[in-house]
Amino acid sequence: MSFATxxxxxxxxKFHPGFSILLYGCIIAVVExxxxxxxxxxxxxxxxxxxxxxxxxxxxxxxxxxxLRPDLPKVFWRYTIxxxxxxxxxxxxxxxxxxxxxEFEGMNPGEPKLKGENILRTMLGIEVxxxxxxxxxxxxxxxxxxxxxxxxxxxxxxxSSPRLHKLYTKRTLHRIKKRPSFRKAAxxxxxxxxxxxxxxxxxxxxxxxxxxxx
Numbered sequence: 001m002s003f004a005t006x007x008x009x010x011x012x013x014k015f016h017p018g019f020s021i022l023l024y025g026c027i028i029a030v031v032e033x034x035x036x037x038x039x040x041x042x043x044x045x046x047x048x049x050x051x052x053x054x055x056x057x058x059x060x061x062x063x064x065x066x067x068l069r070p071d072l073p074k075v076f077w078r079y080t081i082x083x084x085x086x087x088x089x090x091x092x093x094x095x096x097x098x099x100x101x102x103e104f105e106g107m108n109p110g111e112p113k114l115k116g117e118n119i120l121r122t123m124l125g126i127e128v129x130x131x132x133x134x135x136x137x138x139x140x141x142x143x144x145x146x147x148x149x150x151x152x153x154x155x156x157x158x159x160s161s162p163r164l165h166k167l168y169t170k171r172t173l174h175r176i177k178k179r180p181s182f183r184k185a186a187x188x189x190x191x192x193x194x195x196x197x198x199x200x201x202x203x204x205x206x207x208x209x210x211x212x213x214x
Contacts, residue, residue, distance in 0.1 A: 024097045024132065033146035034059075040153050063087035068125035086142045092126055093135030100128065 010022055035052050042048040062072060062081045069088070072078040082088050099116035106112060120126040 021097055024093070024136070033143065033150050037146060037150050037153060040150065040157065059085050059087045063091050064125070065091055070125040084142065086139055089135045089138040089142070093132045093139070095120055095124060095126055096128065096132040096135065100132070 007022065034055060035048075038052045038055065039048045042051060058081065061067065062077055062085055064072075064082075065087075069078070069082065072082060099120050102116040103113040104116075104119070106114060117128050120128055
């Protein structure tokens with residue numbers, strides 16, 4: 001799927017030509033595991049959809065596309081969310097993959113050509129001091145971390161779910177037994193009233209005038 005979509009996109013928008021450029025574009029388009037982690041934690045589909053949409057929205061807003069990386073608020077958004085955002089590393093690597101090595105004509109005749117590195121640094125706010133493969137390594141690390149987190153969450157849920165259900169059942173039964181209505185109903189079932197109790201007679205003794213029921 002990644003190869004098919006990347007091939008169509010590269011040919012339509014005329015990205016930087018080259019098989020290595022196309023290959024990098026394919027491998028950087030990974031499918032992250034965050035939605036599966038959210039699905040394993042929420043109780044129903046609607047809550048998973050809401051939380052997942054919020055998570056994807058936060059990742060998109062801090063990836064550096066809608067708002068440049070230098071313009072993000074510091075401390076929390078730039079130095080915390082940005083570094084664990086797979087979209088930020090993927091977008092940065094994709095920009096470097098396509099822009100580095102290209103030259104563009106100046107805005108006015110006679111001006112020197114603009115290099116892709118300068119456009120990345122000045123217009124997009126992306127530093128080019130490290131290679132695009134470091135960005136790919138960051139995306140792969142986040143992907144592996146999410147997969148491991150999903151595995152441990154599923155194992156923990158498999159281990160704790162029966163025990164939690166058993167504990168909940170015990171507490172519920174203990175709380176029901178403390179209710180006065182439950183104790184009264186249990187007592188009436190265990191000790192029937194003698195006033196409404198009638199002796200049982202065999203069918204053979206219920207015939208004729210000497211029957212005890214007459």
